[in-house]
Amino acid sequence: MANDGPAPGYTRWALRIEYDGTGTVGWQRQNNGVSVQERLEDAASRLVADAPVMTATAGRTDAGVHAAAMVVQLDLPETAARDARQIRDGLSFHLKPHRIAVLDAAAARPGWHARFSAVSRSYRYTILNRPTRPVLDLDHVWHVRHELDAEAMHAAARFLIGRHDFSSFRASSCQASGPVRTLDRLDVSRSGVYIHIDATARSFLHHQVRNLAGSLQMVGCGRWPVERMKSVLEARDRRKAGPTAPPEGLCLVGVGYPEDPFS
Amino acid sequence: MANDGPAPGYTRWALRIEYDGTGTVGWQRQNNGVSVQERLEDAASRLVADAPVMTATAGRTDAGVHAAAMVVQLDLPETAARDARQIRDGLSFHLKPHRIAVLDAAAARPGWHARFSAVSRSYRYTILNRPTRPVLDLDHVWHVRHELDAEAMHAAARFLIGRHDFSSFRASSCQASGPVRTLDRLDVSRSGVYIHIDATARSFLHHQVRNLAGSLQMVGCGRWPVERMKSVLEARDRRKAGPTAPPEGLCLVGVGYPEDPFS
CATH class of the missing domain: 3.30.70.660 (Pseudouridine synthase I, catalytic domain, C-terminal subdomain)
Known part of the structure; x- marks a missing residue:
C-alpha cells in the first residue's frame, strides 16, 4: 500500500459513479463478460486520445449488483488537462449507451486513494x-x-x-x-x-x-x-x-x- | 353506455395491473406495435382455453407511459370458473416475460365498469x-x-x-x-x-x-x-x-x- 499514488506523469481524479449491474460481471475486469471497470476505462481512454488510464474502486460489486454512488479513482495523463466538469460530462458521454454515468468528478487531494482512504x-x-x-x-x-x-x-x-x-x-x-x-x-x-x-x-x-x-x-x-x-x-x-x-x-x-x- | 355489462355467458373481473410502457404502443390495441391490452387479452385467453375475452380500462396510457396501479375489467366466460387468486397468478404467469403483471383481482360488483364507474x-x-x-x-x-x-x-x-x-x-x-x-x-x-x-x-x-x-x-x-x-x-x-x-x-x-x- 506504500506506492498507491498515481504513476509518474499522471494525475488522480475522484469520481462518483452510478451504474446498473444487470448483465455485467460486476465492477472488476474478468474474462467471462463485460465489467463496469472495463467500460469506464474504455470511456476514459477515449477522453485522453487513447492513452492508458488506471482505475481503482472503493469496493468491488458482484455481477448484477448496482451502485447509486460508487467512488472510483481515475488516473489520467497530466498532458490531458481537463476540468472536473469536462471529466464528468465527457466520461458520461463516452459511456453511452451503457448504463453507467458519472455523477461527480473532482481532482483528488494528495495521498487520496479511493479504496484505502475510505472509512x-x-x-x-x-x-x-x-x-x-x-x-x-x-x-x-x-x-x-x-x-x-x-x-x-x-x-x-x-x-x-x-x-x-x-x-x-x-x-x-x-x-x-x-x-x-x-x-x-x-x-x-x-x-x-x-x-x-x-x-x-x-x-x-x-x-x-x-x-x-x-x-x-x-x-x-x-x-x-x-x-x-x-x-x-x-x-x-x-x-x-x-x-x-x-x-x-x-x-x-x-x-x-x-x-x-x-x- | 347503457349496455356496458358483460356479454351473456360472461362474468366480469376487476384487475389492478402494473406495467412498464417502455417499447409498447401504450394501453390500446393498435396496428403499429404491441399494446398492453393485446398482451393482457392474449394471456387471459390462454387462461380460458383460448375462448374470446374482453377488456376495458379506467384510462388509456400512451406509448412509453407506465402504470403502477391501472384498473382494468376483464370479461371471462362463465364456464371457466376461477377464483380471484387463480386469476391474478394465472394471468401474471401467462404474461411472462412481458413487463405486465396483475397485482389484484376480484369479482366485479353488479353494474361495475372500470371506466364509467371510476371517479x-x-x-x-x-x-x-x-x-x-x-x-x-x-x-x-x-x-x-x-x-x-x-x-x-x-x-x-x-x-x-x-x-x-x-x-x-x-x-x-x-x-x-x-x-x-x-x-x-x-x-x-x-x-x-x-x-x-x-x-x-x-x-x-x-x-x-x-x-x-x-x-x-x-x-x-x-x-x-x-x-x-x-x-x-x-x-x-x-x-x-x-x-x-x-x-x-x-x-x-x-x-x-x-x-x-x-x-
Whole structure:
C-alpha cells in the first residue's frame, strides 16, 4: 500500500459513479463478460486520445449488483488537462449507451486513494414483498412472496451490530485476511410493499450484505425466531446461516471518507 | 353506455395491473406495435382455453407511459370458473416475460365498469433533476439538467387547481367532447434530485398531465414567472403553453371508485 499514488506523469481524479449491474460481471475486469471497470476505462481512454488510464474502486460489486454512488479513482495523463466538469460530462458521454454515468468528478487531494482512504461503505438491500412478481422494479429488487415481519427482522439485526466474527455470513470465495468486521448500521424498515435493509461498515466480507439479507428473511417469514440470529452469528459457520440473497436487490449507496472528495 | 355489462355467458373481473410502457404502443390495441391490452387479452385467453375475452380500462396510457396501479375489467366466460387468486397468478404467469403483471383481482360488483364507474385518476410525473443522465431510473423519468425551483412550480400549479377550460394543455388529438376538466390535485415537491408532480382529477384530457408538466418546467427553470401560468391557462391556446413533457416520466398510480373493487 506504500506506492498507491498515481504513476509518474499522471494525475488522480475522484469520481462518483452510478451504474446498473444487470448483465455485467460486476465492477472488476474478468474474462467471462463485460465489467463496469472495463467500460469506464474504455470511456476514459477515449477522453485522453487513447492513452492508458488506471482505475481503482472503493469496493468491488458482484455481477448484477448496482451502485447509486460508487467512488472510483481515475488516473489520467497530466498532458490531458481537463476540468472536473469536462471529466464528468465527457466520461458520461463516452459511456453511452451503457448504463453507467458519472455523477461527480473532482481532482483528488494528495495521498487520496479511493479504496484505502475510505472509512465506510453503505449498502441498501431492497425486497419487494408482495404476491406479484416485479415489473417496474424488475432487476432491482429481491421478490419475496410471503409476508415479512420487518419489525422482527430489525430486532434480529440488533444482534449483528458491532464488532464480530462474521464467518457465518462470509462467502467461501472471500479473500479477506480475517472474518472480523464492525457493523455500524443494520436497519430494517418497511415502506409499503418494500423492505429496506440499510447496512454500513468500514468494510464488508464478500457476500456479507446478501448473506445477512438472506438470514434476516428467515426471521421475517417466521421460520426463525428473532433470537436465532444470535446463535447463527456465534456459530461462525456459514452452513448455520440462511441463503445468499440474490444480487439484484443490492445497491451500493455511499462511500465515506474523512474529507468529502467532492466538496 | 347503457349496455356496458358483460356479454351473456360472461362474468366480469376487476384487475389492478402494473406495467412498464417502455417499447409498447401504450394501453390500446393498435396496428403499429404491441399494446398492453393485446398482451393482457392474449394471456387471459390462454387462461380460458383460448375462448374470446374482453377488456376495458379506467384510462388509456400512451406509448412509453407506465402504470403502477391501472384498473382494468376483464370479461371471462362463465364456464371457466376461477377464483380471484387463480386469476391474478394465472394471468401474471401467462404474461411472462412481458413487463405486465396483475397485482389484484376480484369479482366485479353488479353494474361495475372500470371506466364509467371510476371517479378519479391519479398520476405521478417524475423529473430527474441533475446534470448526469438517468442510469438506475432509465426510461422512468424525464431528465432535466438545469436546476428547477420546485416551490415556484408548486406555486404556479395553484392557478390550475379547480374547474377550468384546459384548452392550453390539451393535445390536438384529444377526442374528449369538451376542454373543461376539474383538477383536484396538482402538487409539486422535491425529494433529493427528484421532482414529483402529483395530479388527480375525475378525468384528464389527452396529454394533459404531460402538458402541465412541460409548462411547470418552464416556471421551474426560471423562464416563466409564476404568474404566467394563469395567463397561459386563460389563453385557452395550446400554443401559449410549454412543451409536452416526454412519456417516460409519467405513471398512472391510482384509480378511485365509490367502493374499492378489491376490498
